Amino acid sequence: MTVFNFSAGPAALPLSVKQQIANDLYDWNGTGCSVMEVSHRSKEFTDMADENEALARELLNISDEYAVMLIPGGARLQYSMLPTNISSTDGQAVYAINGHWGKQAIKEAARFTQASSTAPISDEVYASIPPYDASQLNPSADYFHYTSNETLEGVQWHQLPETHGIPLCCDMTSDLLTRVFDVNDYSMIYASAQKNMGIAGITFVIMKRDMIGQSKNLLPTMTDYKTYADTRSFYNTPPTFPWYVMLLVLRWVKAQGGVAAIEATNQIKSSKLYDFVDHSDFYLNKVDPVCRSAVNVPFWLQDERLNDLFLKTSSDAGLKALKGHMAVGGMRASIYNAVPEAGIDALIAFMKEFERTNG
Ligand SMILES: Cc1ncc(COP(=O)(O)O)c(C=O)c1O
Known part of the structure; x- marks a missing residue:
């Protein structure tokens, strides 16, 4: 069946990705080992990482103005990494809410910055995107965050939010790689991999380089974007298997x-x-x-x-x-x-x- x-x-x-994983399991790239058993510092692995970054940049048309990072901890870690890196307790951030994940994001952000929503937050199941008057937003807010596709409710943005000039950040966990968009409209984009980019364990983050390393907060090394940008996500032992699966999925996207x-x-x-x-x-x-x-x-x-x-x-x-x-x-x-x-x-x-x- x-x-x-x-x-x-x-x-x-994709079926062909699973078949490739099965093929590679006992002998990945002639190493005689699976990808899970080789050093992340080995030439085989770093070559794989280089191809992954180049292919992600090609498929999504990401310029060198942006760093691309692979960060463990899921999209949910980004809910705190973003405000702690880009804002501060006396800073401000704006959130557009159109479903469950946006609500989780603002709840976490409110622990670290003055987070406000574009419209009152509803307890009802969202079936639309609440309208708001962008001219009322504080243009000096540190960032504007939205969830491009709310996975539970099936509510998706089909146009960019009006931000009144506030830098745009987006949780694209459930729709990154599913449609064409212009990265240059954004300051930061993130998506955990387990929907359209492979398997759980890594989150793909695209961030304007000039936003990185500017934090006013004392950050743990592991939650500072600078750590990932400076080391190309090789600071600690990264989730190597999800990284490899991501490359197989990107190759499949290209082949489509x-x-x-x-x-x-x-x-x-x-x-x-x-x-x-x-x-x-x-x-x-x-x-x-x-x-x-x-x-x-x-x-x-x-x-x-x-x-x-x-x-x-x-x-x-x-x-x-x-x-x-x-x-x-x-x-x-x-x-x-x-x-x-x-x-x-x-x-x-x-x-x-x-x-x-x-x-
Ligand atoms: C839009 C969106 N954001 C965030 C998350 C949370 O992702 P993670 O479990 O990787 O932290 C999900 C999970 O389904 C999601 O769909």
């Missing part, structure tokens, strides 16, 4: 035709699923169409009593991890880069059949 994995993260990897080609496929995938849900009386999606996510598609059964049956039968049919996050309920199909269009077709066919037998 073909299995399609709709997990929100850790998420599906790059980010623009990936984005075109993602558009086809998500449109198919939204169209189907929108034309159904059995399923629904509650998110404002102008900010629906191309990579996390939440949907609900009109009759919630059928949820458990839906989850069991879909899983039995090889459609895995469709349960929505408990904070949101219903179902969620995470259709990241590695989920093929065939997975969407199989999901829609299953949903039709489920409706036919239970509607």
